[in-house]
Amino acid sequence: MSTETFLPGPDLVAAALPTTLFRFATAGSVDDGKSTLVGRLLHDSKAILADQLDAVARTSADRGFGGEGATGTKAIDLALLTDGLRAEREQGITIDVAYRYFATDRRSFILADCPGHVQYTKNTVTGASTADAVVVLIDARKGVLEQTRRHLSVLQLLRVAHVIVAVNKIDLVDFREDVFREIEADVQQVGRELGLGSDGVADLRVIPVSALDGDNVVDASERTPWYDGPALLEVLETLPAADELESHLESFRFPVQLVVRPQGALAPDAIAGGLDAEAYRDYRAYAGQITEGSVKVGDQVSILTPGQAPRRTTVTGIDFAGDELTEAVAPQSVALRLADEFDVARGDTIAAAGTIREASADLYAALCWLSPKPLREGTKVLVKHGTRTVQALVRNVTGKLDLASFGLEPTTTLELNDIGHAQLRLAAPLPLENYLHHRRTGAFLVIDPLDGNTLAAGLVNDHPGDHEDERYSI
Amino acid sequence: MRTQITNEDLELSVLDNDSAETPIAAQGVASGLSEPRAGLIEDQPRGAGAGAAIGVAGSRLSSLDTLESEAIHIIREVVAEFEKPALLFSGGKDSVVMLHLATKAFWPGKVPFPVLHVDTGHNFPEVIDFRDRTVERLGLKLVVGSVQEFIDSGELAERADGTRNPLQTVPLLDAIQRNKFDAVFGGGRRDEDKARAKERILSLRDEFGQWDPRNQRPELWNLYNGRHTVGQHVRAFPISNWTELDVWRYIERENIELPGLYYAHDREVFARDGMWRAVGEVSQPREHEEVITKTVRYRTVGDMSCTGAVESAAATVRDVVIEVAASTITERGATRADDRISEAAMEDRKKDGYF
Numbered sequence: 119m120s121t122e123t124f125l126p127g128p129d130l131v132a133a134a135l136p137t138t139l140f141r142f143a144t145a146g147s148v149d150d151g152k153s154t155l156v157g158r159l160l161h162d163s164k165a166i167l168a169d170q171l172d173a174v175a176r177t178s179a180d181r182g183f184g185g186e187g188a189t190g191t192k193a194i195d196l197a198l199l200t201d202g203l204r205a206e207r208e209q210g211i212t213i214d215v216a217y218r219y220f221a222t223d224r225r226s227f228i229l230a231d232c233p234g235h236v237q238y239t240k241n242t243v244t245g246a247s248t249a250d251a252v253v254v255l256i257d258a259r260k261g262v263l264e265q266t267r268r269h270l271s272v273l274q275l276l277r278v279a280h281v282i283v284a285v286n287k288i289d290l291v292d293f294r295e296d297v298f299r300e301i302e303a304d305v306q307q308v309g310r311e312l313g314l315g316s317d318g319v320a321d322l323r324v325i326p327v328s329a330l331d332g333d334n335v336v337d338a339s340e341r342t343p344w345y346d347g348p349a350l351l352e353v354l355e356t357l358p359a360a361d362e363l364e365s366h367l368e369s370f371r372f373p374v375q376l377v378v379r380p381q382g383a384l385a386p387d388a389i390a391g392g393l394d395a396e397a398y399r400d401y402r403a404y405a406g407q408i409t410e411g412s413v414k415v416g417d418q419v420s421i422l423t424p425g426q427a428p429r430r431t432t433v434t435g436i437d438f439a440g441d442e443l444t445e446a447v448a449p450q451s452v453a454l455r456l457a458d459e460f461d462v463a464r465g466d467t468i469a470a471a472g473t474i475r476e477a478s479a480d481l482y483a484a485l486c487w488l489s490p491k492p493l494r495e496g497t498k499v500l501v502k503h504g505t506r507t508v509q510a511l512v513r514n515v516t517g518k519l520d521l522a523s524f525g526l527e528p529t530t531t532l533e534l535n536d537i538g539h540a541q542l543r544l545a546a547p548l549p550l551e552n553y554l555h556h557r558r559t560g561a562f563l564v565i566d567p568l569d570g571n572t573l574a575a576g577l578v579n580d581h582p583g584d585h586e587d588e589r590y591s592i
Numbered sequence: 593m594r595t596q597i598t599n600e601d602l603e604l605s606v607l608d609n610d611s612a613e614t615p616i617a618a619q620g621v622a623s624g625l626s627e628p629r630a631g632l633i634e635d636q637p638r639g640a641g642a643g644a645a646i647g648v649a650g651s652r653l654s655s656l657d658t659l660e661s662e663a664i665h666i667i668r669e670v671v672a673e674f675e676k677p678a679l680l681f682s683g684g685k686d687s688v689v690m691l692h693l694a695t696k697a698f699w700p701g702k703v704p705f706p707v708l709h710v711d712t713g714h715n716f717p718e719v720i721d722f723r724d725r726t727v728e729r730l731g732l733k734l735v736v737g738s739v740q741e742f743i744d745s746g747e748l749a750e751r752a753d754g755t756r757n758p759l760q761t762v763p764l765l766d767a768i769q770r771n772k773f774d775a776v777f778g779g780g781r782r783d784e785d786k787a788r789a790k791e792r793i794l795s796l797r798d799e800f801g802q803w804d805p806r807n808q809r810p811e812l813w814n815l816y817n818g819r820h821t822v823g824q825h826v827r828a829f830p831i832s833n834w835t836e837l838d839v840w841r842y843i844e845r846e847n848i849e850l851p852g853l854y855y856a857h858d859r860e861v862f863a864r865d866g867m868w869r870a871v872g873e874v875s876q877p878r879e880h881e882e883v884i885t886k887t888v889r890y891r892t893v894g895d896m897s898c899t900g901a902v903e904s905a906a907a908t909v910r911d912v913v914i915e916v917a918a919s920t921i922t923e924r925g926a927t928r929a930d931d932r933i934s935e936a937a938m939e940d941r942k943k944d945g946y947f
Contacts, residue, residue: 137654137655138652138653138654138655138658139653139654139655139658139659214790214805214806214808215790216786216789216790217782217789217790217832217833218783218789219782219783219833219835221835221837225655226655226835226838228833240810243810243812244810244811244812247812247813248812248813248814361653361658362652362653375665375668375669375672376668376671376672378698378699378700378701379701380698380700380701380702383701383702383704384700384701384702385695385698385699385700385701385702385703385730385731386702386729386730386731387695387729387730387731388699388700390729393700398700401700405668405697405698406665406668407661407664407665407814437699438696439695439696439697439699440699440700447653449653449658449661449662449665450653450657450661451660451661451662451664451665451668451697453699464672488810500819502815502817503815505669505672557813558813558814561812561813561815562815563812563815563817565817565819569821570817570819570820570821571809571817572809572810572812572817575810575812575813
């Protein structure tokens with residue numbers, strides 16, 4: 119308990135300055151060193167504080183980690199840094215996705231640490247759904263395994279913007295370039311089959327690393343002179359976040375969360391701050407988070423109310439807690455004012471005019487089944503899409519993906535960790551969009567109406583026989 | 593090493609660092625995002641190519657902007673989908689930030705839910721004063737659950753170590769039940785603790801208020817599933833993804849008022865369990881514990897009987913931001929005796945219905 123006296127040096131001042139946010143997840147099989155890699159990133163980016171490191175060092179010593187005479191990080195089991203719940207420590211396994219936080223002077227990172235060995239589909243789908251990038255680990259001694267193909271297949275399906283394959287334990291193959299190049303070629307081959315990589319969905323990079331020794335994790339390694347690309351952390355620091363990329367789309371989307379209409383109930387602190395109560399008597403704005411694109415005051419928008427003809431109007435104001443904005447972008451939470459006094463409510467979607475199609479009650483989708491309760495045809499479920507939840511009937515299960523061969527097998531049921539295609543009939547139409555093109559408005563949850571549990575992650579497919587020219591006309 | 597980052601610099605730095613690859617605009621086209629863009633360009637001609645849009649003013653939100661928008665989205669979802677939410681408000685910095693976010697979410701309207709305080713009876717008087725002023729300023733209803741009342745009625749027993757933090761669970765669950773709150777906002781953050789790192793943003797609690805970490809609903813995209821049955825309730829953690837440094841940077845940016853004890857002040861303290869404890873009615877030094885006056889501040893504000901101060905000269909919010917950025921000890925490790933009881937202390941309390 120000593121007082122730290124310090125002068126804020128340039129590093130500290132930088133640490134206190136604004137950064138951008140980047141979310142990534144890790145995926146890998148058991149034993150390929152994922153926990154060690156995460157521990158290494160946290161340790162070398164100085165995200166591990168003294169008391170946490172002490173606790174880990176004590177446990178490592180108790181277990182005799184690193185052997186006799188080991189010092190520095192050699193004596194610390196970095197994997198322990200990501201150890202979570204008591205049950206996990208007792209069983210030496212990871213149960214669930216854990217979130218970690220660290221920052222550099224450029225970026226703040228949110229890391230979803232997904233366990234690889236149990237329910238890998240469930241955990242990878244969950245982690246990837248919010249990730250800007252996913253780091254897939256491969257053991258350099260083993261190369262591309264069936265598990266790797268499964269992981270890459272899920273990432274392609276979830277349309278993760280950036281996929282980074284870390285070829286770990288490169289020290290155990292004596293930093294040999296030929297080993298790395300062979301694995302790299304295999305990864306690119308899988309990428310081509312899946313449509314990942316240079317001309318497909320998402321970009322794909324391959325990096326040789328040693329999580330245990332830190333090669334190419336935070337700093338470029340001198341032991342891999344044949345690799346001239348950036349270290350893992352530098353890649354993570356410089357890739358554009360998915361929200362940022364999607365904020366540049368023309369297809370502005372804004373699911374209405376609620377109507378802000380205070381009438382008499384204005385905030386006393388706002389009035390004390392000079393808000394003219396009389397002027398706000400008839401205030402009405404639509405609150406929500408922009409899911410993609412951007413909006414400016416004066417923009418023409420369409421309002422989609424399921425079951426009603428779409429209506430067009432103009433945005434007259436963008437409010438954010440007393441600030442009047444001229445423009446807002448994804449993923450900002452704002453409140454929009456509109457020119458016409460339409461009846462707009464929670465569950466409606468406001469979209470850039472001419473960019474969206476009509477709501478539909480027929481839902482074709484890929485379902486990632488996350489529940490031990492299997493899906494059967496004829497089951498009634500709830501579908502939560504944007505800010506609306508509707509009843510749905512599962513009409514057909516049309517196939518199950520073989521994640522290793524990327525083929526489709528016929529089936530009528532989906533079980534835990536299966537990914538399949540299904541057709542659902544909705545009790546009310548939803549403004550469904552193809553997930554491939556709209557990550558937010560193409561995603562939905564399947565919920566059990568009995569116990570409320572989440573059964574599946576849904577990705578909207580196009581209707582078979584959809585006509586290109588009928589799209590995006592509203 | 594970069595020492596200064598501005599928005600303009602950031603745009604440049606992203607471009608600079610990608611020089612080994614294709615430029616960022618072209619890279620965007622190479623990724624899957626080019627597909628929808630290309631489709632839309634055909635459907636609706638636009639003035640500029642897809643790549644040219646990169647660099648639109650204001651399109652690069654800072655991490656605080658992104659975290660703020662995420663938190664407001666969660667707060668609005670809970671208010672829209674639940675019958676009777678409430679916000680746990682202790683006057684501590686995380687709950688003050690939560691309340692600030694709620695005022696922004698519903699501006700110019702009032703915050704549409706009451707605040708709930710579980711009063712251990714061992715509070716810092718200035719924090720209670722701050723709580724009451726805040727509630728008054730925002731025109732909120734305050735619901736108080738009292739640990740003392742439960743001790744007085746014999747439903748709870750004082751612990752041997754005198755700490756009342758673990759005793760908050762019973763009055764909390766009682767207040768939730770009596771007021772029929774179906775969603776309770778908390779200021780818990782995943783960076784605080786290993787158990788909290790596994791917590792969902794919407795976390796289901798059973799009839800006994802228990803958290804079942806092995807049986808949590810997967811949380812996908814920004815779609816939150818808050819469905820629950822009678823007797824169950826949901827804890828909502830809108831600032832789950834914030835770190836201690838984010839909270840302080842946000843307090844600085846938004847000019848948010850906090851109880852004065854978060855900033856350096858002179859106080860009579862004594863050393864116990866490796867922490868500086870304030871001298872107060874419920875926190876008296878034992879025989880061998882020497883009382884001295886030190887310049888201290890608090891990093892967390894909890895029960896006076898278990899919250900320790902740290903020596904600090906950080907008198908302004910800027911000082912604190914820099915101090916937190918430099919800190920080498922996590923906030924709970926430095927200042928909470930109850931988390932030192934065992935490595936799994938937080939996990940056990942959460943399972944029992946703690947915040």
